[in-house]
Amino acid sequence: MNVLRVILAVPEAVVVLAMPPLLMSVIAKTKARFAGRVGPPWLQPYYDLAKLVRKAPVHSRTTTWIFRAGPIVSLAALLTVALLVPVLTRGTPLGFAGDVILIAYLLALGRMFTVLAAMDTGSSFEGMGAAREVTFGAMSEPALFLSFVVLAVAGRSLELGRMVGAPPLGAWGPVGPAMVLVVGALLIVLITETCRVPVDDPATHLELTMIHEVMVLDHSGPDLAAITYGAALKFVLLGSILLHAALPHGGLPAWLDPPLRIAELAGLAVLVGVLESSLARLRLNRVPLLLAGATVLAGLATVLTLMRSTA
Amino acid sequence: MNVQAAVDIVLVLVILLDLAMLAVSRLSTLVRLFAIQSLLLALLPMAEGLLSGTMPGMHAVEITGGTIGIKVVLIPWILLRIIRTGEIHAEVTPFLGFAASLFVGAVLVAASFAVSARLPLPMTPLSAMLVPASFSTLMIGLFVLISRLKAITQVLGFLLVENGIFLFGLMLLKSMPALVEIGILLDVFVGVFLMAIVVYHIRRTFDHMDMDALSELEGR
Numbered sequence: 001m002n003v004l005r006v007i008l009a010v011p012e013a014v015v016v017l018a019m020p021p022l023l024m025s026v027i028a029k030t031k032a033r034f035a036g037r038v039g040p041p042w043l044q045p046y047y048d049l050a051k052l053v054r055k056a057p058v059h060s061r062t063t064t065w066i067f068r069a070g071p072i073v074s075l076a077a078l079l080t081v082a083l084l085v086p087v088l089t090r091g092t093p094l095g096f097a098g099d100v101i102l103i104a105y106l107l108a109l110g111r112m113f114t115v116l117a118a119m120d121t122g123s124s125f126e127g128m129g130a131a132r133e134v135t136f137g138a139m140s141e142p143a144l145f146l147s148f149v150v151l152a153v154a155g156r157s158l159e160l161g162r163m164v165g166a167p168p169l170g171a172w173g174p175v176g177p178a179m180v181l182v183v184g185a186l187l188i189v190l191i192t193e194t195c196r197v198p199v200d201d202p203a204t205h206l207e208l209t210m211i212h213e214v215m216v217l218d219h220s221g222p223d224l225a226a227i228t229y230g231a232a233l234k235f236v237l238l239g240s241i242l243l244h245a246a247l248p249h250g251g252l253p254a255w256l257d258p259p260l261r262i263a264e265l266a267g268l269a270v271l272v273g274v275l276e277s278s279l280a281r282l283r284l285n286r287v288p289l290l291l292a293g294a295t296v297l298a299g300l301a302t303v304l305t306l307m308r309s310t311a
Numbered sequence: 312m313n314v315q316a317a318v319d320i321v322l323v324l325v326i327l328l329d330l331a332m333l334a335v336s337r338l339s340t341l342v343r344l345f346a347i348q349s350l351l352l353a354l355l356p357m358a359e360g361l362l363s364g365t366m367p368g369m370h371a372v373e374i375t376g377g378t379i380g381i382k383v384v385l386i387p388w389i390l391l392r393i394i395r396t397g398e399i400h401a402e403v404t405p406f407l408g409f410a411a412s413l414f415v416g417a418v419l420v421a422a423s424f425a426v427s428a429r430l431p432l433p434m435t436p437l438s439a440m441l442v443p444a445s446f447s448t449l450m451i452g453l454f455v456l457i458s459r460l461k462a463i464t465q466v467l468g469f470l471l472v473e474n475g476i477f478l479f480g481l482m483l484l485k486s487m488p489a490l491v492e493i494g495i496l497l498d499v500f501v502g503v504f505l506m507a508i509v510v511y512h513i514r515r516t517f518d519h520m521d522m523d524a525l526s527e528l529e530g531r
Contacts, residue, residue, distance in 0.1 A: 076468040177316075177440075262479050289334055292410040296330055296417040302325070307439070 009093040012258070017174070019262070021045030022230030023239075024268045029197075030273025044239035045232070052225035060218060063120050070117025071226040078233045086161045087240040088258040090249070095161035100148045103160060104141065108192070111137050118215035124305035125248075129214030132284070136199065136211065139280045139291040140192045146298035147182045147189070152244055153305045154179065164244035178308070179245070186242040188294035190272075192233045197276040199287055202231075208272060209284075239268045314361045315438065321351050321358075322440040326420055327480070329451040329471065333364050333416045334409050341467055342390045345474075348448075352474055359437055360484055374492050375401040381496045383411070384436050386470065386503050390463065404511035406458050415458075436482045453485030463508045466503060 026047050032039025041047075059067065083094040084103050092099075115133055118126040147164075155163035192199045194214035204210050216227050243264045251258055282290060328348040335341055356371040405412055423446035438441055452471030456465060473495075480492075 176317050180320070181323070181327075233523075289410050289413070292356065293330075293334060293414045296413055297327075298418050300323075300420060304422050304440075307424055307428065307443075 005147045006093060008089075012088050013093075014093045014259070015262075016082060016282070017233075020229065020236045021049060023235060024232045024266060026269035027273040027276070031271050031277050034274070034277035045228075049225050049229060052207060052220075052228070054223050055221035056232060057219075057221035057223050057239065060121060062122050066113075067117045067218070068163075068223070069119070070113045071223040072114040073112035073228070073308065075230045075233075077106040077113075078230050081106045081237055084163065085237045085240055086244055087236065088261045090161065090254065090257065092159075092161040095159045098109070100152065100158060100160050100163070104144055104148070105275065107234075108137070108141070108185065110234075114215055115125075117219070121218045123218065126188055126212050126217060129211055131215040132211045133215060136192055136287060136291060137224050139288055140189050143185045143294035143298045145290065146295065146302050147185050147245075150178055150182045150298065150301045164248065165176045178301040178304040181297045181304070183242065183246045185294045185298035185301065186194070186238075188290060188297075190235070190238045191240055191275070192291060192294075193238055194231060196272055198279045199290065201281050209281075235269075235272075236265065239265055243268060251305040266289065314358055318358050318438045319440050321354065322438060322444040325351055325444050325474075329448050330413060330416045330420070332455065332467070333412045333451065336409065338394050338461070338463060339391060342387050342394070343462065345467055345470055346383050346387040346405065348471075348474060349378060349386075350475055353378035353383060355437065355478075357481070361466070369449050377493055377496050381500050382470075382474075385500060389503060389507050390466065393463065395511060398406070406460065412458060416451050416456060419454060420447045421445040423450060428466065434482060441478060441481065445475050445478035446479075447475075448472075448478060462506070462513060466506045466510070469506075470499070470503070 005054050022042070022045070025040070028044070031043070073145050075179075081103050083104075084092050084099045086092050086095075109145045111133065115130040118133075120129040148160075149164040152158055191197075195202055200211040200213075201209065202213060204213060212231070216224065221225055241259065241260070247264060249260065252260070328344050328351070332344050343365055353375045356374045359371060407415065420443075422441045427442035427446055427459055430442060432442070449472055451474055452468050452473075455468030455471055457468075459465060459468065465507060477495075
């Protein structure tokens with residue numbers, strides 16, 4: 001990590017941090033278009049965030065400091081992950097060998113604090129949502145890790161910034177079939193972690209069917225803003241890992257990277273919007289099957305990669 | 312994209328379809344997945360010719376045509392017809408849950424890869440993926456045979472096993488006469504035909520096709 005890289009990271013960081021709500025807007029607009037509506041204005045998520053930040057938070061008297069720490073720790077964990085994931089350029093400001101494990105566990109830490117904050121309220125609905133979130137989180141983790149294994153073997157590095165996005169465009173080398181499986185597995189992980197249809201429905205208003213939304217019912221004001229923004233940021237980060245793995249920019253000049261990546265993220269948001277509009281939400285007891293499927297995909301990819309790298 | 316990569320991707324898809332057949336709950340979807348898998352397998356003899364740089368021979372065309380005709384069109388048609396007309400309850404009832412059988416399937420696939428890496432073969436196969444894919448299909452077929460209750464899923468398990476053997480036989484493509492190949496295909500067809508009739512009669516006589524209920528003989 002040199003000084004120049006850190007200075008260059010500042011404008012990148014500004015764009016990366018400003019972008020997430022806009023991508024949520026892209027998803028909302030895509031869904032609205034499918035439903036034949038106009039949809040909310042492009043900047044609506046920003047207005048919402050600004051409104052929430054201005055309000056005073058309301059804390060229930062039964063809650064402890066954990067409830068207050070929940071949103072802050074989750075957002076801080078995600079912001080740290082943002083330093084380790086390549087988003088707009090190749091390489092990361094803080095990458096080091098083995099950072100994939102830190103990334104996975106920072107995501108888990110954020111989730112743990114959201115869950116703890118939900119349980120801290122003592123509400124039975126929130127406890128139920130917490131149980132679901134933990135179950136699905138635990139089931140999507142093996143898929144994420146096995147995907148990282150494949151990427152690490154293929155990229156011959158343990159640093160996420162070097163693992164993905166390095167090989168030339170369109171040439172995945174000897175691990176072609178495995179990469180297709182990994183991209184599939186990462187897409188399922190992305191949808192699970194960001195709580196989109198078919199796993200969870202961010203727009204649902206029935207506590208019994210919610211997963212993520214039910215956990216944050218008691219948060220208000222700036223806390224809710226942190227959670228909403230964190231969810232959007234998570235989409236950008238996991239989406240970037242997926243895009244860097246699926247579409248490496250190896251052969252292209254480096255200055256093309258940021259505009260292309262922004263376009264690809266927008267494309268991914270449109271894809272998620274299309275998926276949300278065309279798929280029904282899975283029955284809750286079918287979700288583990290989807291996640292098991294993702295794990296099996298990633299596991300098969302691991303077997304293929306290991307077979308190739310030893311042969 | 313060269314032919315080798317295409318063959319690899321086809322073989323990965325074959326394994327994925329095996330696993331998908333463990334996770335799917337609708338009988339008609341199962342049959343369609345089988346048809347897709349057979350179609351992919353049918354394309355492989357043609358790739359053999361393309362790999363060596365020549366046009367696929369008459370032999371390969373015969374096998375591809377026969378496979379498509381019987382395993383992609385005829386057998387799925389018969390099975391779908393039974394499912395529709397036999398008033399069969401259109402859902403699979405496994406002994407083992409879907410997620411659990413998916414994991415068993417994944418273990419079987421991994422084991423196939425491990426075993427086939429140690430297998431001494433008399434000739435180099437079409438692709439390094441061929442033997443693992445064949446073993447996976449075989450093992451998952453056997454697993455479907457023992458873990459599903461319905462007579463019709465057992466037919467499908469049997470067909471999966473046959474697909475695995477077909478994949479393995481691709482290595483011997485050059486030395487196997489077309490007559491033998493066509494004979495095997497016809498055997499499978501007749502087998503499915505007979506099983507279809509049997510299933511239909513089980514259904515007519517007992518009002519269900521739960522094989523588990525057929526395990527006791529009535530002694531008189």
